[in-house]
Amino acid sequence: MRIATWNINGIKARLDILLTWLSQEKPDIAVLQETKSVDESFPRSEIEALGYNVETHGQKSWNGVAILSLLPFDKVTRGLPGDDRDEQARLIEGVFSVESSAVRVCSIYLPNGNPVDSEKFPYKLAWMRRLEAYVADRLLLEEPFVLLGDFNLIPAPIDAHDSKAWWGNALYRPESLERFRTLTNLGLTDALRATTSKTAYTFWDFQAGAWRRNAGIRIDHLMLSPQAADRLDDVRIHKDVRSWDKSSDHVPVEGKFSF
């Protein structure tokens, strides 16, 4: 089974390349972030025409996540628990039946957190605390669980073209990294790092010739429960998609599993 994540930066503006990519790659499950669409106007019929089941969790203008799956959904959960006042659409989870077990796939758009002297940074840290509680609950199930999406976190110096320039940024500063490491310490495995020690990026800014200069960062991740990590065969970053006309600033990242 192939499970991919892609921050598409606007579902309406990217529908053509999304359909092209889905048609070419045919991932079993693709999760999206920054759909920037309310559920009512999500272009689901075009995606369903390719054989995908579509579940969305959106809001007007910003954020928004979705799961596209060739397998039928057994269950769908929307929103991250822990703060009833939080109205930002940043998490959707689906459960699927595979062979004799369930696979739980959770798409997240983790808050950016910049600027760090605004309320956005404590919101990011608080969101990550809530995510930790969510993950701890899921790990108790002892089943394949794939937490994937745009984490807005640069895990290590190797994951940025110029890591020194990012130091202090909400994507790469001690408080953020501490929270990210807690996810690992709870028992999640960074799929890309489990398969290679080489430099690999998933995002290149639209500005300053970042793509041309390969000035990228790795912030889109697949984090795996032990039961999912045991079945991981490979990770592939669809880097070529960044050069497509009208591409997102992020590219798809795909995990291949033997289930």
Place this chain on the structure above:
DNA sequence: ATGCCGGGTACGACCCGA
């Protein structure tokens, strides 16, 4: 090194992202 790009909203000009 931030908003030079780029999307969304809405139709001028901001808000937002990493």
